[in-house]
Amino acid sequence: MKLLLKGGRIVDPSQDIDETLDLLIEDGLIARIAPNLPTPEVGRDSGTAVVDLEGKTIVPGLLDMHTHLREPGHEYKETILSGTAAALAGGFTAVACMANTSPVNDNSSVTDFILRKAARADLARVYPVAAVSRNLEGEILTEFSDLKDAGAVALSDDGNPVATAGLMRRALEYAYSLSLPVISHCEDRSLTEGGAMNEGFVSTELGLPGIPAIAEDIMAARDIAIAEYTGTRVHIAHVSTAATVELVRDAKRRGIAVTAETAPHYFTLTDEALRSYSTDLKVYPPIRGSEDRDAVIGGLRDGTIDVIASDHAPHSSIEKDVEFAYAATGLIGLETSLALSLAMVEQGVISIGRLVEAMSVNPARILGVPGGTLRTGTAADVTVIDTTRAWTVDKNAFRSLSRNCPFHGRRLTGKALMTIVGGIIKYREDAKPL
Amino acid sequence: MVTENSKRIVMDAERIDRSIARIAYEILEDNKGADDLVIIAVRSGGIMLSRRIRKKIADIEGVVIPMGILDITLYRDDVIMTDKKPKMGETDIPFCLNDKKIILVDDVIFTGRTIRAAMDALIDFGRPRVIRLAVLVDRGHREIPIRPDYVGEKLPSSLWENVNVILSESGGDDEVVIL
Amino acid sequence: MELTRKDILGLSDFSVDEINLVLDTAESFREISTRTIKKVPTLRGITVINLFYEASTRTHTSFEIAAKRLSADAINISTSTSSVTKGETLADTAKTLEAMSPDIIVIRHACAGAPHILARLLGQSIINAGDGSHEHPTQALLDMLTIRQKKGTIEGLKVVLVGDIMNSRVARSNMYGLTRMGARVTVCGPAMLIPRGVEGMGVTVETNMQKALQDADVVMMLRMQFERQQGAVFPSVREYARLFCLTVPMLKEAKEDAIVMHPGPINRGIEIAPEVADGFRSVILDQVTNGVAVRMALLYLLAGGRQ
Numbered sequence: 001m002k003l004l005l006k007g008g009r010i011v012d013p014s015q016d017i018d019e020t021l022d023l024l025i026e027d028g029l030i031a032r033i034a035p036n037l038p039t040p041e042v043g044r045d046s047g048t049a050v051v052d053l054e055g056k057t058i059v060p061g062l063l064d065m066h067t068h069l070r071e072p073g074h075e076y077k078e079t080i081l082s083g084t085a086a087a088l089a090g091g092f093t094a095v096a097c098m099a100n101t102s103p104v105n106d107n108s109s110v111t112d113f114i115l116r117k118a119a120r121a122d123l124a125r126v127y128p129v130a131a132v133s134r135n136l137e138g139e140i141l142t143e144f145s146d147l148k149d150a151g152a153v154a155l156s157d158d159g160n161p162v163a164t165a166g167l168m169r170r171a172l173e174y175a176y177s178l179s180l181p182v183i184s185h186c187e188d189r190s191l192t193e194g195g196a197m198n199e200g201f202v203s204t205e206l207g208l209p210g211i212p213a214i215a216e217d218i219m220a221a222r223d224i225a226i227a228e229y230t231g232t233r234v235h236i237a238h239v240s241t242a243a244t245v246e247l248v249r250d251a252k253r254r255g256i257a258v259t260a261e262t263a264p265h266y267f268t269l270t271d272e273a274l275r276s277y278s279t280d281l282k283v284y285p286p287i288r289g290s291e292d293r294d295a296v297i298g299g300l301r302d303g304t305i306d307v308i309a310s311d312h313a314p315h316s317s318i319e320k321d322v323e324f325a326y327a328a329t330g331l332i333g334l335e336t337s338l339a340l341s342l343a344m345v346e347q348g349v350i351s352i353g354r355l356v357e358a359m360s361v362n363p364a365r366i367l368g369v370p371g372g373t374l375r376t377g378t379a380a381d382v383t384v385i386d387t388t389r390a391w392t393v394d395k396n397a398f399r400s401l402s403r404n405c406p407f408h409g410r411r412l413t414g415k416a417l418m419t420i421v422g423g424i425i426k427y428r429e430d431a432k433p434l
Numbered sequence: 435m436v437t438e439n440s441k442r443i444v445m446d447a448e449r450i451d452r453s454i455a456r457i458a459y460e461i462l463e464d465n466k467g468a469d470d471l472v473i474i475a476v477r478s479g480g481i482m483l484s485r486r487i488r489k490k491i492a493d494i495e496g497v498v499i500p501m502g503i504l505d506i507t508l509y510r511d512d513v514i515m516t517d518k519k520p521k522m523g524e525t526d527i528p529f530c531l532n533d534k535k536i537i538l539v540d541d542v543i544f545t546g547r548t549i550r551a552a553m554d555a556l557i558d559f560g561r562p563r564v565i566r567l568a569v570l571v572d573r574g575h576r577e578i579p580i581r582p583d584y585v586g587e588k589l590p591s592s593l594w595e596n597v598n599v600i601l602s603e604s605g606g607d608d609e610v611v612i613l
Numbered sequence: 614m615e616l617t618r619k620d621i622l623g624l625s626d627f628s629v630d631e632i633n634l635v636l637d638t639a640e641s642f643r644e645i646s647t648r649t650i651k652k653v654p655t656l657r658g659i660t661v662i663n664l665f666y667e668a669s670t671r672t673h674t675s676f677e678i679a680a681k682r683l684s685a686d687a688i689n690i691s692t693s694t695s696s697v698t699k700g701e702t703l704a705d706t707a708k709t710l711e712a713m714s715p716d717i718i719v720i721r722h723a724c725a726g727a728p729h730i731l732a733r734l735l736g737q738s739i740i741n742a743g744d745g746s747h748e749h750p751t752q753a754l755l756d757m758l759t760i761r762q763k764k765g766t767i768e769g770l771k772v773v774l775v776g777d778i779m780n781s782r783v784a785r786s787n788m789y790g791l792t793r794m795g796a797r798v799t800v801c802g803p804a805m806l807i808p809r810g811v812e813g814m815g816v817t818v819e820t821n822m823q824k825a826l827q828d829a830d831v832v833m834m835l836r837m838q839f840e841r842q843q844g845a846v847f848p849s850v851r852e853y854a855r856l857f858c859l860t861v862p863m864l865k866e867a868k869e870d871a872i873v874m875h876p877g878p879i880n881r882g883i884e885i886a887p888e889v890a891d892g893f894r895s896v897i898l899d900q901v902t903n904g905v906a907v908r909m910a911l912l913y914l915l916a917g918g919r920q
């Protein structure tokens with residue numbers, strides 16, 4: 001079985017490629033990238049499917065390193081099947097899923113369960129992130145080595161901060177010795193308790209309890225200091241504040257092994273949007289003011305922020321059709337992340353090459369998983385994008401089981417046309433949904 | 435068609451004054467004097483007319499009878515059928531209405547709905563012995579069975595015409611016009 | 614002039630004309646409450662649901678009296694817990710209410726924005742009777758009516774709001790309304806209870822009460838809600854009273870003819886001394902009377918027309 005993608009613009013920063021070339025996939029691997037590969041004659045070499053992709057963009061498969069697939073435990077919000085279907089529709093060939101399921105992914109049997117479910121779904125690749133502490137309680141470390149052997153690619157108590165500096169120190173040291181990255185959800189709970197949105201003028205006007213930016217900054221500073229002191233590394237999840245961007249920028253300048261990610265809502269929205277009291281906008285970290293938003297964009301621009309991840313956090317209407325204070329935290333993003341990120345390209349903030357780094361190359365590198373490249377001989381995980389396709393977000397058409405999308409009704413430009421995993425076309429924009 | 439030019443004066447100052455005098459006499463005659471008489475003006479058309487009638491009665495009888503002002507907005511039967519709420523005025527009835535003989539005064543009677551509302555309102559202020567109605571102009575077209583006791587002038591008008599009573603403080607420029 | 618809005622959710626977007634319309638209408642309604650028969654038939658057939666998720670004898674009663682004096686049918690639903698604890702979402706509650714076909718829903722809720730959610734889901738008029746720490750528009754309107762009665766105007770007055778500004782919906786609605794009407798508003802309270810960026814609402818911040826009261830025409834004390842504060846926000850009630858209780862000597866800092874207001878219920882001896890609360894400069898009882906008139910005015914202005 002061969003697949004020949006003809007005439008597309010191939011953007012692969014891992015090989016410094018950005019030109020119109022043909023790409024041949026054979027036996028699930030990237031076989032050749034070259035100009036004008038011969039189109040097999042009809043009837044003779046019928047084992048080759050040919051797709052004309054003139055005007056389209058071909059990139060290494062996108063990897064979303066921060067999602068919540070909700071299985072096991074909250075299957076009414078999302079399942080591994082529905083979540084990976086949503087990933088494919090959003091152009092992602094792989095996702096890393098956080099550990100705050102029920103039960104928590106804090107032991108190898110849960111990791112194993114997730115991987116078996118993912119294999120059965122056979123859609124996007126799934127990379128489990130295991131918990132740092134047992135039951136995310138911040139007291140006892142999980143068995144990092146056993147979890148790694150079961151298939152966990154990283155560690156995070158995401159949803160919760162790693163409560164104490166002491167535990168974080170030991171986690172970073174131990175994980176580093178096992179070559180596992182630790183993903184830090186930065187939140188000082190003593191400053192965020194009861195909070196519902198970003199603290200500032202808008203929260204004052206709306207009378208909603210505020211979450212100050214320093215709740216994130218203080219923890220980011222703590223974790224960077226620990227990484228520096230111990231000579232280990234840390235990945236800062238969902239950066240949303242100007243000060244955290246600056247902390248990361250400064251840490252990188254000083255040679256500390258810190259990487260950082262942000263999510264599309266942090267560079268797209270400001271807290272002014274909260275005036276609707278729409279609970280789909282309730283998320284942690286909260287959507288910040290315009291200065292923070294601009295700083296996040298600045299961090300993307302100069303590479304301080306390595307990764308764009310969705311922080312896809314499905315919740316059902318039971319958790320969202322309620323008063324703002326009672327609403328669950330999180331929004332879904334798998335099916336809108338690409339288009340919202342392409343807007344950064346459109347606005348000249350980043351190049352398409354930088355976008356591919358942030359959504360494919362860097363996440364693969366940070367997690368230490370395959371992918372992020374179209375190098376010959378590697379698995380053919382490929383995303384084909386129409387960067388000019390305009391569409392209207394319709395949350396009711398999503399593959400995700402949940403509808404907590406604040407971008408419903410928004411006009412966006414750019415869409416995944418085809419998502420190829422291991423050489424197999426798992427998603428085609430024009431095909432009927434799975 | 436109603437145009438600017440179609441304004442027509444149907445009562446002049448002198449005729450108005452004669453009508454008011456006649457109404458005052460009729461009231462006093464019916465009530466055999468001014469005992470227990472009170473005037474209630476329907477805001478806002480009835481206020482000036484009430485003052486004139488009161489003054490006339492004072493001239494004739496030498497008694498200044500009490501006068502109150504009633505705003506009927508909250509008693510109108512169409513008030514919640516519209517978004518555009520009529521502007522409310524103050525109701526000022528500084529005396530008790532129990533066992534009083536009320537002369538309810540409005541400038542023009544038309545469908546009768548205003549007077550219906552006014553009577554409902556009056557009942558909420560007490561139990562008068564009688565309520566009688568005085569108007570300067572009766573233009574017909576009643577929609578409910580209400581009949582004035584004292585009428586200055588019957589002026590049949592078409593439904594789409596407007597009858598305006600203009601009474602000034604001095605009395606010099608008074609007129610009733612049909613627009 | 615008419616009120617074209619469907620709902621009264623807050624004063625943040627109320628125009629000067631709208632505020633004046635409500636105050637003028639309320640002024641006319643005050644007379645009704647002085648009659649022997651304190652009832653007019655205006656809103657016969659109109660159903661008002663008073664949906665109170667938070668206990669409030671004062672506001673609840675005021676709305677009920679307002680509806681009844683206008684002959685509306687008032688139905689009271691009180692529940693101390695949120696719908697969410699019953700496994701019912703606010704959307705479910707909205708649908709249930711809609712099935713009862715009310716014309717106006719008055720809602721008091723501990724969560725900011727709850728009335729806004731109802732207003733989005735329902736065609737009926739929603740009146741916010743206080744949502745969390747957000748707004749309490751009818752309270753601010755009755756406060757403004759009281760100030761206008763006592764001072765003749767609102768424009769140019771110095772009004773000082775004292776207390777827990779951060780958690781006060783009364784403060785927020787008054788800040789919007791009073792600044793829009795041209796008053797100079799100073800907010801005063803413990804530094805940690807002054808919300809971030811509040812100067813952006815056009816008010817002056819002063820944490821020293823003596824200084825705040827200089828030249829004040831109106832002193833509006835807020836209820837100190839120690840029960841609403843989680844954890845150790847302020848050291849103690851005693852310490853609070855030391856700094857922010859409106860005592861007779863403290864009131865001397867304000868203008869000689871300054872009036873004293875309080876939305877009630879009063880914590881005597883904590884935010885206001887009994888001699889001041891009951892003193893001749895206190896207009897607290899006028900506020901209560903005006904509350905009924907303002908709520909009658911709003912029910913009247915909102916009712917009908919949209920069927």
Ligand SMILES: [Zn+2]
Pocket residue numbers: 158159160185237238284285
């Ligand atoms: Zn997180």
